[in-house]
Amino acid sequence: MVTLDAVGAAVERLWPLSGASSWDSPGLAVGDPASEVRRIHLAVDAVLDTADEAVELGADLLLVHHPLLFRGVTTVAESTTKGAVIARLIRGSCALLAAHTNADVVVTGTSRAIASRLGLTGQRPIEASTPDTGIGIVGRAAQPITLMALARALSDFLPPTAGGVRVAGDHDRVVETIALCGGAGDSLLDDPSVVASDVYITSDLRHHPASDARDRMLLGRGPALIDISHWASEWLWLEQAAVELRAELPGVEITVSELRTDPWDFAVVR
Numbered sequence: 001m002v003t004l005d006a007v008g009a010a011v012e013r014l015w016p017l018s019g020a021s022s023w024d025s026p027g028l029a030v031g032d033p034a035s036e037v038r039r040i041h042l043a044v045d046a047v048l049d050t051a052d053e054a055v056e057l058g059a060d061l062l063l064v065h066h067p068l069l070f071r072g073v074t075t076v077a078e079s080t081t082k083g084a085v086i087a088r089l090i091r092g093s094c095a096l097l098a099a100h101t102n103a104d105v106v107v108t109g110t111s112r113a114i115a116s117r118l119g120l121t122g123q124r125p126i127e128a129s130t131p132d133t134g135i136g137i138v139g140r141a142a143q144p145i146t147l148m149a150l151a152r153a154l155s156d157f158l159p160p161t162a163g164g165v166r167v168a169g170d171h172d173r174v175v176e177t178i179a180l181c182g183g184a185g186d187s188l189l190d191d192p193s194v195v196a197s198d199v200y201i202t203s204d205l206r207h208h209p210a211s212d213a214r215d216r217m218l219l220g221r222g223p224a225l226i227d228i229s230h231w232a233s234e235w236l237w238l239e240q241a242a243v244e245l246r247a248e249l250p251g252v253e254i255t256v257s258e259l260r261t262d263p264w265d266f267a268v269v270r
């Protein structure tokens with residue numbers, strides 16, 4: 001029998017908590033460590049839809065990228081979103097565990113999943129914690145590529161979202177050195193390896209930082225920008241995580257949620 005405690009140990013081997021950022025709160029949020037785990041369901045977010053899906057599938061554990069509980073929680077009343085998610089999981093006998101920045105920093109982390117799909121060579125972390133691990137990736141395209149072709153390539157392998165792939169820079173601008181960061185990566189906009197790249201791919205870029213970065217590109221002092229869905233950028237990692245968990249936990253069934261938890265349902269473009 002595989003216990004939740006044993007799953008936690010496997011998670012610790014794959015994504016050690018020591019790699020988590022100081023502000024982060026990954027780990028076990030819901031569940032009895034002594035309980036049996038036969039099935040693990042993977043998702044980016046613990047939201048109502050994925051909690052319901054995990055319970056319907058009979059999963060014993062919902063393993064997510066984003067921790068549900070970050071700041072001080074004073075209620076888990078079901079009139080609150082977090083309370084509703086937790087209550088549904090507990091009623092459905094489903095535990096909840098998150099592997100967040102501790103899964104970003106490893107060699108097979110979230111940004112690597114995107115870099116590998118793009119076939120980048122010479123991959124190295126942007127914010128390195130060791131020579132091989134850290135947040136974000138910079139590497140080279142197999143051959144120079146236009147921003148349009150790069151955006152199309154991303155759009156082809158990322159799961160579809162209403163926001164799609166947005167680009168700051170000319171369609172025909174040719175890029176070769178590519179920096180990227182799965183999830184919200186505006187904190188890396190001023191990083192020397194991002195500034196020195198031809199293009200920076202990340203998500204959740206807000207107006208002012210993006211506007212400033214675009215002007216820096218126009219001055220020839222910074223990269224073009226590609227903004228992708230936060231959820232989509234991290235969803236790609238789930239398959240990799242599933243492969244690694246299956247190797248660690250033979251006999252435990254591991255499934256990946258295909259529910260879109262990007263919050264936007266549709267967009268109107270004119």
Ligand SMILES: [Zn+2]
Binds near residue numbers: 066
């Ligand atoms: Zn994220």
